[in-house]
Amino acid sequence: MHRVVEKSKWWVGIILAALLLAGCTAKADQLEVVYPKYSDSFFDAFDTMTQVVAYTESEEQFQQYVEQIHKRFLELHRLYDIYNNYEGLNNVKTINDQAGIEPVKVSREIIDLIQFSKQWYDKVGETNIAMGSVLELWHDYREAGIANPDQAKLPPMEELKKAAEHIDFSKVIIDEANSTVYLADAKMSLDVGAVAKGFATELVVKEMKAQGMNSFMISAGGNIRSVGKPLDGIRQRWGVGIQNPNKFIAMEEDNLLDTVFIRDASVVSSGDYQRYYSVDGVKYHHLIDPKTLMPGNYYRAVTVVTEDSGLADFLSTVVFLLPYEQSAALVKKLDGVEVLWVMPDGTVKATKGMQKIMKGHGATGARAS
Numbered sequence: 444m445h446r447v448v449e450k451s452k453w454w455v456g457i458i459l460a461a462l463l464l465a466g467c468t469a470k471a472d473q474l475e476v477v478y479p480k481y482s483d484s485f486f487d488a489f490d491t492m493t494q495v496v497a498y499t500e501s502e503e504q505f506q507q508y509v510e511q512i513h514k515r516f517l518e519l520h521r522l523y524d525i526y527n528n529y530e531g532l533n534n535v536k537t538i539n540d541q542a543g544i545e546p547v548k549v550s551r552e553i554i555d556l557i558q559f560s561k562q563w564y565d566k567v568g569e570t571n572i573a574m575g576s577v578l579e580l581w582h583d584y585r586e587a588g589i590a591n592p593d594q595a596k597l598p599p600m601e602e603l604k605k606a607a608e609h610i611d612f613s614k615v616i617i618d619e620a621n622s623t624v625y626l627a628d629a630k631m632s633l634d635v636g637a638v639a640k641g642f643a644t645e646l647v648v649k650e651m652k653a654q655g656m657n658s659f660m661i662s663a664g665g666n667i668r669s670v671g672k673p674l675d676g677i678r679q680r681w682g683v684g685i686q687n688p689n690k691f692i693a694m695e696e697d698n699l700l701d702t703v704f705i706r707d708a709s710v711v712s713s714g715d716y717q718r719y720y721s722v723d724g725v726k727y728h729h730l731i732d733p734k735t736l737m738p739g740n741y742y743r744a745v746t747v748v749t750e751d752s753g754l755a756d757f758l759s760t761v762v763f764l765l766p767y768e769q770s771a772a773l774v775k776k777l778d779g780v781e782v783l784w785v786m787p788d789g790t791v792k793a794t795k796g797m798q799k800i801m802k803g804h805g806a807t808g809a810r811a812s
Contacts, residue, residue, distance in 0.1 A: 477676040481505040488516035491664030498674035519643040543629025575632030576606040588720035641756025680704035702802040711755040714744030
């Protein structure tokens with residue numbers, strides 16, 4: 444594991460701004476507690492970089508918190524893993540391996556994730572974690588195409604349609620009394636990639652709040668969750684940069700589309716620039732439309748802001764895979780959910796609530812929430 448701790452400055456992959464931004468000039472409350480800022484990162488959970496920034500009484504206290512966060516992320520990574528087995532542990536892969544054979548006894552964290560995903564799938568559609576058979580085809584062809592670009596191919600539509608015959612969520616059987624999950628279709632499988640990182644982040648955040656952590660932000664591969672406000676005596680909100688999908692190069696200057704200012708909220712983006720491969724000069728990304736079985740093409744990217752990180756993660760895929768009119772209509776029905784859409788031509792649309800927290804519309808970190 445590679446880790447870096449800094450007390451005064453911190454860079455994050457998508458420009459997670461936990462630093463003083465222009466315009467943040469509110470006067471400090473003389474009675475307000477002010478703590479130093481610390482940051483740390485680790486790279487061995489969910490195949491991504493997880494970053495933590497927090498204001499704590501001491502570096503020793505911060506490190507104790509980070510050790511707990513890191514340990515918990517590793518546990519959840521193993522539970523939600525669909526590619527690897529772990530000795531003595533039943534995880535999502537175990538469920539897939541036993542599809543059509545027998546129920547698998549699993550931990551509460553797995554049952555909660557599946558129930559959460561089913562609840563929201565029944566409510567809004569599109570993001571179906573039982574779509575593993577289809578997503579596995581795309582994954583295999585994408586990996587082969589990345590490894591051998593000259594031989595890159597698309598999954599045959601005939602194969603995709605056959606796989607789509609095995610994505611019925613109603614055949615995911617949960618027995619809460621016995622803590623088991625059973626896939627009644629032997630050819631189906633779960634793929635929790637559209638929700639696992641956000642759901643795990645929310646679990647960890649709730650646990651750390653219970654431990655007394657009250658001014659921090661976690662970014663798990665871009666699934667960002669803030670708690671409280673920065674205890675620097677100045678700001679009321681954290682600043683989070685939204686990636687410009689046309690400038691997705693690490694450390695590229697001016698690669699932000701905008702900055703949003705949040706407090707006790709999550710920010711999650713989905714886009715066509717994150718995971719993709721090319722076939723005959725055309726890029727094919729990883730966000731697959733369940734209706735067409737092809738990558739969604741309505742947007743370059745979407746960003747969702749809402750309190751719960753698991754919900755933000757789930758909805759970022761949903762709103763990406765719906766035409767704008769339907770996407771906007773859905774968001775309007777959901778309380779506490781704000782969205783920004785980047786259209787194929789680069790134009791930006793945003794809900795009124797999103798505009799209120801965007802730097803480009805006059806928001807600052809100093810403004811009270």
